Amino acid sequence: MRRRDWSLRLQCACTGLVALGAAYASYRHGREFALRYGADATTAAIWPLIVDGLLTSATVELWKSGAGSRWKAWSAFGFGIVLSLCANIASAPELTVFAVAVAACPPLALLLAVELLNHSLKRRRAEILTETSDETTETDPVVRLADGSDTEAIREPTAEEQMWAYFQIQRARGRWPSGAELDRVAGTNNYGRKLLRRWKEEGRAENDCAPTIQNHSNV
Numbered sequence: 001m002r003r004r005d006w007s008l009r010l011q012c013a014c015t016g017l018v019a020l021g022a023a024y025a026s027y028r029h030g031r032e033f034a035l036r037y038g039a040d041a042t043t044a045a046i047w048p049l050i051v052d053g054l055l056t057s058a059t060v061e062l063w064k065s066g067a068g069s070r071w072k073a074w075s076a077f078g079f080g081i082v083l084s085l086c087a088n089i090a091s092a093p094e095l096t097v098f099a100v101a102v103a104a105c106p107p108l109a110l111l112l113a114v115e116l117l118n119h120s121l122k123r124r125r126a127e128i129l130t131e132t133s134d135e136t137t138e139t140d141p142v143v144r145l146a147d148g149s150d151t152e153a154i155r156e157p158t159a160e161e162q163m164w165a166y167f168q169i170q171r172a173r174g175r176w177p178s179g180a181e182l183d184r185v186a187g188t189n190n191y192g193r194k195l196l197r198r199w200k201e202e203g204r205a206e207n208d209c210a211p212t213i214q215n216h217s218n219v
Contacts, residue, residue, distance in 0.1 A: 011120055018113040019059075022106035026084045034088035048087070049200065055080035059114050077114070081107050092117050152210035163195055167205070 030048030039047060051138035062070065085106040092103040125184030157165075163182040170177040199205040 008120055009122055011117055015113045015117045018109050019056075022084075022110040025106040026052060026088060030084065030087040031089035033090050051080055051083045051087070054111070055084065062114065062118050077111075081111050084110075159188050159191065160184045160195060163192060164199075169200075171205070178211070 012035035027048040030051055031044045034047040035041070058073050058080060059071035062077060085104055087113055088101055088103040088105075088107055090103075092099040166182065166185045167177055169183050170181075179190070179193030179196050182195060183189060186192075196205070
């Protein structure tokens with residue numbers, strides 16, 4: 001894992017170098033491009049900063065954004081690359097293949113470097129999520145039940161189970177709890193009365209608690 005971390009850091013450093021070189025070349029070519037096509041000196045000095053600022057903002061958003069908002073980041077990044085590409089190609093001294101290749105190299109190199117780094121970061125995030133999931137699975141406590149079966153968690157008793165346990169305790173004491181009492185035990189509303197009715201209809205209350213009452217009456 002350490003080797004992968006170092007390779008990712010090296011890729012980040014190389015992408016940073018490409019970005020710095022592209023920013024320098026794009027600033028010079030963008031300033032000349034703006035001056036050539038009608039901008040004054042102040043506007044020409046600001047114009048490349050606008051383009052590079054858009055590229056930087058879009059690059060950061062691509063690195064941290066989720067799948068749902070990536071198209072916006074790619075749209076901004078593509079627009080900035082097109083502007084930078086136009087400015088760099090227009091600054092070529094002559095429209096030959098090699099002159100255009102040299103002029104177009106900075107923005108294209110930045111585009112490819114950002115895309116490669118973006119893929120590496122996505123792959124790294126996926127590996128971290130996988131490792132975290134595996135560690136969670138390995139460290140989860142396993143509870144062994146009385147019958148020998150294993151389970152990863154103890155189920156919380158339902159409202160009816162809590163009410164039934166309370167009902168049995170109160171019947172053992174010679175009391176018949178009300179539906180409101182059962183609701184207070186389980187934190188429900190008007191559920192206790194329904195359960196009492198159902199238990200009476202099913203015969204659970206009398207049958208299950210009769211031996212307990214008889215034992216207590218003998219004592």
